[in-house]
Amino acid sequence: MSVTVRVPAKVNVQLAVGGARPDGFHDLANVFLAVGLYDDVTVTASDSLRLTCSGPDADQVPLDRTNLAARAAIALAARHGLGEPGVHIHIAKDIPVAGGMAGGSADAAGALLACDTLWGTETSREDLLAICAELGSDVPFSLVGGAALGRGRGELLTPLEVGGTFHWVFAVADGGLSTPAVYAEFDRLTEGVAVPEPEPSPALFEALRTGDPSALAAALANDLQPAALSLRPSLAETLRAGTEAGALAALVSGSGPTTAFLAKDAEAATAVAEALIASATCRTARVAVSPAPGATVL
Numbered sequence: 001m002s003v004t005v006r007v008p009a010k011v012n013v014q015l016a017v018g019g020a021r022p023d024g025f026h027d028l029a030n031v032f033l034a035v036g037l038y039d040d041v042t043v044t045a046s047d048s049l050r051l052t053c054s055g056p057d058a059d060q061v062p063l064d065r066t067n068l069a070a071r072a073a074i075a076l077a078a079r080h081g082l083g084e085p086g087v088h089i090h091i092a093k094d095i096p097v098a099g100g101m102a103g104g105s106a107d108a109a110g111a112l113l114a115c116d117t118l119w120g121t122e123t124s125r126e127d128l129l130a131i132c133a134e135l136g137s138d139v140p141f142s143l144v145g146g147a148a149l150g151r152g153r154g155e156l157l158t159p160l161e162v163g164g165t166f167h168w169v170f171a172v173a174d175g176g177l178s179t180p181a182v183y184a185e186f187d188r189l190t191e192g193v194a195v196p197e198p199e200p201s202p203a204l205f206e207a208l209r210t211g212d213p214s215a216l217a218a219a220l221a222n223d224l225q226p227a228a229l230s231l232r233p234s235l236a237e238t239l240r241a242g243t244e245a246g247a248l249a250a251l252v253s254g255s256g257p258t259t260a261f262l263a264k265d266a267e268a269a270t271a272v273a274e275a276l277i278a279s280a281t282c283r284t285a286r287v288a289v290s291p292a293p294g295a296t297v298l
């Protein structure tokens with residue numbers, strides 16, 4: 001028997017970053033929005049723990065126990081005293097790798113829900129979310145999807161209401177950016193500066209609630225953007241190309257290097273995607289809508 005779980009990518013519509021904490025993490029006001037680009041995680045009973053991956057970026061995905069999906073299966077088995085999990089995990093990967101779209105986190109949430117279903121372990125939602133938080137700051141959001149405010153290091157979630165469909169274009173860059181390296185660059189750029197406490201924006205919540213793309217465009221903010229641009233200056237050209245093509249707003253997705261463009265409707269999104277591809281400032285461009293559901297058993 002096999003179980004397949006579909007998991008969404010995310011974009012951060014607000015990423016307010018505080019100063020570094022003693023544990024090395026940063027306190028955040030992280031407003032996550034799930035977008036309709038998905039990985040499918042399929043688990044099948046096997047003699048031992050085994051991983052495979054398919055898709056255009058598959059060669060960039062580690063297939064050992066460091067893969068977040070494998071770590072999720074190991075953590076769930078440990079929680080139920082099951083020992084080493086005998087499971088084959090296959091990831092059909094469509095989310096860009098190391099792109100600031102939480103693909104690894106999505107796979108972790110997907111593997112967790114898929115294994116829980118395959119093994120009949122009936123883990124409570126609260127316990128699943130606690131395991132997610134141990135695996136990574138972004139993993140709880142991949143499980144719940146929709147839109148949510150993440151406090152703490154991003155793992156403490158409050159769901160948010162979204163009153164419409166938003167149309168996005170994502171410009172996929174060549175090569176990834178390491179999330180710890182981008183946070184380290186944020187620390188370097190803010191050295192000697194008093195970094196304010198991260199606060200969520202009421203205007204952003206209102207824009208999500210009303211589903212108004214122009215209001216959302218005006219409220220988009222990413223404190224990691226200067227750090228991502230410092231490490232990858234060429235992203236400025238991609239942002240410019242999408243803005244000139246008529247996007248309402250452009251920003252780096254999370255830690256990057258994927259860039260996100262909000263369009264007023266589906267037609268405008270297609271035009272922005274075509275212009276980005278023609279500009280040759282990115283590897284490819286994808287259109288997607290939000291919000292998208294969290295991890296879902298197919």
Ligand SMILES: C[C@@](CO)(OP(=O)(O)O)[C@H](O)COP(=O)(O)OP(=O)(O)OC[C@H]1O[C@@H](n2ccc(N)nc2=O)[C@H](O)[C@@H]1O
Pocket residue numbers: 012015024025026027028030099100101102103105135136137138139152153154179180183253254255256
């Ligand atoms: C920046 C964000 C925005 O949603 O995601 P990406 O854009 O990379 O997908 C997240 O904060 C990434 O979350 P995630 O990728 O789960 O990070 P973790 O595995 O928990 O941590 C990886 C490393 O990132 C840094 N980190 C992460 C979260 C946080 N609040 N403060 C940090 O300083 C730390 O250096 C940590 O060692």
Ligand SMILES: Nc1ncnc2c1ncn2[C@@H]1O[C@H](COP(=O)(O)OP(=O)(O)O)[C@@H](O)[C@H]1O
Pocket residue numbers: 060061062066067068069091096097098099100101102103104105107108176177179255256
């Ligand atoms: N299932 C997975 N899918 C993708 N990357 C993974 C996975 N598990 C571990 N990784 C590692 O995590 C790094 C970050 O990948 P990813 O989660 O796609 O990006 P981001 O943190 O920018 O959202 C990759 O470079 C890879 O080494």
